[in-house]
Amino acid sequence: MSVQVFRLPDLGEGLTEAALVRWLVSVGDEVVVDQPVAEVETAKSVVEVPSPFGGVISALHGDEGEDLRVGAPLIEVDAGGGSPSPESGQSGSQVASEPVAQRSGNVLVGYGTTETRHTGRRRRATLVGAPTRVAAQPAPAPAPAAVAAPTRTSHHPVISPVVRQLAKTRGLDLASLAGSGPGGLITRRDVENATPSAAPATLVGADSGADARTALGIRSTTPLGIFRRTVAANMARSRSEIPEATVWVDVDATDLWELRSRMRLGERHPSLLSFIARFTLSALATYPVLAGRLTADATAIEEFDGVNLGFAVDTPRGLVVPVVRHAETLTLRELNGEFDRLTGAAREGRAAPAELAGSTFTINNYGSLGVDGSAAIINHPEVAILGVGRFIERPWVVGGTIVPRRIVQLSLVFDHRVCDGGVAAGMLRAVADSIEHPFDLLADAPPA
The missing domain is CATH 2.40.50.100 (RNA polymerase II/Efflux pump adaptor protein, barrel-sandwich hybrid domain)
Known part of the structure; x- marks a missing residue:
């Protein structure tokens, strides 16, 4: 025994x-x-x-x-x-x-x-690394009694930890839900449909004390989890260490919008993010410093043989950045497939740690959240991040006439230590030009 x-x-x-x-x-x-x-x-x-x-x-x-x-x-x-x-x-x-x-x-x-x-x-x-020689040790004191553990309760089938966390946040008992998935599997939609849209957020750690600065009572104190603490630390480090600057441009994306509507990859149209990524990777081939990195002592700039492209995804756990490795080698079709796969994995909480690390340049598609513009925070230790707003119809002057066109705003936040505004503007303009004139892009053409 x-x-x-x-x-x-x-x-x-x-x-x-x-x-x-x-x-x-x-x-x-x-x-x-x-x-x-x-x-x-x-x-x-x-x-x-x-x-x-x-x-x-x-x-x-x-x-x-x-x-x-x-x-x-x-x-x-x-x-x-x-x-x-x-x-x-x-x-x-x-x-x-x-x-x-x-x-x-x-x-x-x-x-x-x-x-x-x-x-x-x-x-x-x-049990990590090479085998270790095992030496006998003196006899220990009698083992303490087993630590009591909570008794498991029976639930309907649930696979995703994100679904469990979402139910916990909304105060729902999973055992009371009927799953709509195969074999009664409870899905995220089941949890969302069971929760009133106006339901208040769960309050943790209620505190009846008063705040000294505002004189208001403190209703609750919610500790930051490991994930949120890490995000906060990285953002604070980015802002404290990087002297950032921002350039932006409004782009007529009407031709791209129409091209996308005529293309099909499988049963669906390719995502706009796939086009933006393909154009961005082409621009980074001309301006590789923006996909590089400063050395730890900030005395040199490292440029990489390729691009690991990160893209921001909003999930129930918060913002995560899945990574498409060596994205410069992928076609539009392949990029579209990787974005679909990694987005699904991130939102369901099943992305491997290696799929959430190692990016050298990031795209933040905040237009998917319904906003037009933003100056994003650089994903440390990268040196630049591209922001993409909504593709929205606006009045635009074409040939002296005001007409409705599909417009998108792009922003590029960059580390001013690695380059000046001319390089950043050149890279952003290259992406904008590709958006305005996309017809030479073929879904299965080799990358630039």
Whole structure:
């Protein structure tokens, strides 16, 4: 008989903590190796954490909503209560010394540090990187009683953690909803349809005290989650470190609007974002410094062999930036497919951490939110960001006559340390010219 302690593993991307979104198991449940036991939210995404052990859950550490540090105990598994895991061996005197196979997608990669407790002795092994020699340690004190854990309740089928979080925010009991998806799956639309549009936001941490500055009573205090804290820190760093400047232009996009309406990629028209991205990538080939980066000491400019194109997506968790890697190699058709795939993954909370990091230039399509213009904040450590407003009909002078045309406003926010206004204006004008004269663009033509 042995109790194996699984600690929150290394999350990658320099992340050191995660919020416990939901337990997928309860004390007394039997689990097998590689079975997800919890969902955690990092600064990048929501991921499932698989167990490296098989056996019976004897303890769960942490409450849902609690922040956990990497290396903190997550679960304890009694290998004697079920099938022992291959990693822990068949006998109580052995412990895993080989790294477990990595997993991809939205399942956590790597298992981090694990610990196996035995009667009379304790051994430790690290399951990330090369095998580690295991040394015997003095006998530990008797193990404490298992930490009590919340009892799992039965719910209708729910896959997306975003749907669960949305229901929690709106004060809905998922068990009371009828899912419209396959097999009764509860979807985001089910939650939204069950919530009155005017329902007030859930208030957390009510406080009856008064604010010293305003003399108003404090109705509530809502702590920022890990994701929101990271976003706030990055934005503050961007504004404090980058001397930014902005150029903008109104563009006659009538010809592009009409071209898009005549093109079909599969069953749908290509997105306007796909066209803008294709034009932007062509312009960045001429002005690569705007897809580069300052060195850490701000004494040199690095230019990259290619462009990892980020694009802002509004999700229930907040603004995220999925990344199309080596976007300069993709056709309009391929860009359109990647934007669809990554947008869906981001909004459903299943984008892998690697798909939300590593961009070198970002497009912010705030027109999708119904606004015409904005000076966006540069996505640190990038040096520029392109903003795209609504494509809206406006009176426009053509050949001396006022006519209705489809107009879009573009803005380019750039780091004035890497270039002057002439470079930024040239890049923005190149994008604008492509929008005004798009007919030479073919859906399957090779990238410029």
